Amino acid sequence: MTIEILEKNKCTGCYTCYNACPKNCIAMERDHEGFSYPIIDKKKCVECGLCEKACPILHKVVVKTNTTTPDIFAAWSLNDTIRLNSTSGGIFSEIALSFLEKGGYLCGARYGEKHHIEHCVVNTAEGLEKIRQSKYAQSDIGYVYRDIKKLLDNDQKVLFCGTPCECAGLRNYLRKDYENLTVVDFVCRGSNSPKVYEKFLEYLEEKYQSKITKVWFKNKTYGWNRFSTKVEFENGQSYLEDRYHDKYIVGYIRYNLYIRPSCAHCEYKTFPRVSDITLADFWGIKLDNPELDIEKGTSLVMINSLKGKNLYKNIERGIFSERKTFSDAFGGNACISTSPIMNPKRQYFFEHLDTMTFDALTKKCFKDKWTVRIKQRFIQIIPLKLKNWIKKAIKQ
Template sequence: MIDEIIKKEECCGCDACYNICPTDCILMKNDQEGFWYPSVNNVECIECNACVEVCPALKKASIETALDIPEIVAAYSTNEKNRVESTSGGMFIEVATSIINEGGVVFGARYNEQHLVEHYYASTLEGLEALKQSKYLQSKIGESFREVKKYLLEGKKVLFAGTPCHIAGLKNYLNKDYKNLYLIDFLCRGVISPKAYEQFLKSMENKYNSKIKRVWFKNKTYGWHRFSTKIIFENGKEYIEDRYTDVYMRGYLEGPLFLRPSCHECKYKTLPRYSDVSLGDFWGIEKIKKHLDQDKGTSIFMVNSEKGRELLEKISKNLIYEKTSVKDIYLGNSALTISAPLTEKRGEFFKRYLEEDFSDLVTELLKPSLSKRIKKTLRKFRILRFIKKLLKMVYHFLVH
C-alpha cells in the first residue's frame, strides 16, 4: 500500500494513486503543514498494488518521446492583453486558445470560491480566463487524471498544464502515449502549502478588516521585473506590494519558508523533460536580447518533443520570438534543474505559523542576522568613505 511504502519527503501529492485506485480506498489528507498525502483504507484495499506502480517517485515516468536536446525560444504574445494579464509572456494562453479552437479541452489551475487552487478543465475561450496566471500554492488535482483519460478516449485533443511532478504522475497514470495529448509544465521553484497560504489571506483580511474578493500574484502594475502581489478586498481597498516587500513572495523566494518537503530535492527537474513544452519567466533576457524586454513579460518556451514543435508552430504567427539556448535560461531561472534549499527557518515557520500572524512571523524569520546587519552597515560605510574621497579628488582637480 502506497502510504506504507512512499517516504513522506518523496511524495509530491500528485494524486496519481488516488485516481488509479479501483476501489476508491485512497484519500488525500492534509498533514500539520497543510500538504496532501495518501491515506489507504485497509478494509477496502484489495492489495492490487496499482497505487505503487503509478507513483512517479517510485516508478520513473517515460521520456521516450523527448528530444535529446530541447529547443529554446524567448517569446511573448503580440496580444497585449494576454501578455499583460499573464505571468510572463502569455505563452500558455496562446497554446490553450489554439487547442480550444480545435475543439479540445484544457486542464490547468484556477481559484475556487475560497481562493484556494484546484485543477479544472475549460472547453471554451471564456473558460480559459480562470486558468490565466500562476497561482502560488499547490493545486488540488482531484479527479483530473480520470477526466483527462475520458476526453482522450473520446478522441478530443487535451492540453494538460501542471508542475513537472503532475506531468510525471499523469504519464504514469495513463501508461501510454496518446497522440491527442499535449503536456505543459513550468520551471517550478516548488509548491507552497495551501494552509500557509490561507494563513497569509487571514493576515491580510485582519489587516484590511474585509473579506478578500480577488488574489492576483505576479501582477504587473509595477512592471514584470518588479512583479507584485495584488489583493482586492470586498470593502474596496487594495493591497499591492512588489516582490521585494510582499511578505508572501519574500517567504517563497528568500526563505524558502513554506515549500513541500519533496520540492527541496525535486526528482522532476530533469533534462530531458517529461512534458512536451516547458514554460517560465525568461529572467535575464535583457542581458542577451534586450529588444525582447519591455518589462511586460518575456517567456521561456522550451520545446521538449515533436509535439512541442507542433504547438510552437500552431501559435508562431501570434508571437514575437527568437531562438536562444539552455545556458541562457540559467542567467536568471536556475529552477530549470536546481531545487530550492532546505533551511532551518522552514522548520521554525511550521512550528509557529498556525498560532501567530503570518506577516509578523515571516518578517521576523527573514530579518537578517546581527552579523549580516553589521556587514551591511560596514559596506555602506566603506561606500560613503569612497564617495567622500572621490569628491575630494574632484574638488582638488577643479580648484587647481
C-alpha cells in the first residue's frame, strides 16, 4: 500500500522519507505514469514518525536567514569551454570548481546506466562534467541525503544542486543547518516522467536502428536561445533538433504533457528560497552593452543568503556579472513564482503511453485549438503583470 501520510498528488518524489526511515521499510516505486512514490512495508515499520517529520510538503521548509529580496545578476563564465558545455552561462560549474579546489564534494544529477537520471556525489573535475547540464526528467535521488549527512558530520564541505523541493527535502532530512553545506536550486518548470523520457529514447533507438551513447539536452549547436536536443548513437549517427522541433521538449515546454502532478501546485516557488543560490537561464536578458555575446549562454543568478553572497564573491574574477532587477528576472522566467498549467490531454497521453509509440502519441496530443494556446500564455503573463503593477503602486 502507498504511504498514508500524504495525498498522492501532493507528493513531489523527493525521496526524503525514503532516506529518513531508520528501518529501510520505505521503497520508491513507479506508478503507471512512471513517477516514483513511497511504498511502506507495514511489517517492518515501527511507527517512529520520522518519515512524516521529514516530508517537505507536510512540514514546509522556511529558511528564515534567507532574504525575500535576493540580489540578482546576469552572468557567465569567462571560460568559453565551460560556458558552451553548460546549460546556460556555466555559473554552476564555476561555483562547483571553487568547491573542488577546497577539497569539497558535489552532489547533482548525472546520466547513469542506460542514461538513467540519478543523483550522485563526486569530488573530481571529471565528476563535475557528469553532473553539468540539464537533465529533463525526474532524478532518482537514492540515498544521497544519507551520504551528504555523513560527509557533513565529518566536516567535509558539500555543494548540493537539485529542484527546490529536493533542496527542501535535504534540509528537512538533516534537521539542522550545517555551515559546511551550500544549497543551489534552479528555477524549475516541473519534473518530467522518467517513463516518458525512456519512451522518447526508445523511439529514437528504433528510428536510428542503433543504441544511444550520449544524451545532451540544451545543446548549443544552434545557439543558446534556440537550444537543441542532441543524441548520439553507436553507429555514428546523431539526432539534433531545436527547441521548436524536438518532440520531447515541445511536449514539455509548450504542452505541459508529462510533468509530475505535484508540479502544477508547487509549494516552493516562494521567497525566501530554500537555497543559498538560485540559477536559471536569463531569458529575455538585455545587457547594458548590447554588443556582448549572450548566445553562448547567460545565467540568471539569485543570491538568497550571506553564504551565497560570499560564494559568489569568490568566483567573480572568473565570470562576467551584471546586476539586474526583479522585473528583469521575472520578465522571461514566469516559473520563478508560477506553476505550469496541466494540459487537458495529459490523462489521454498517459492512458496510451504503453500502447502507442512516443512519435505517434505526441502527434495525437500536439493538436490544440488556438484558444488553448492563448489561455496558457495569458495565465503565465498575468501574475507577472500583477507583480509589476503592485511594485509600481508601492513606489508611488
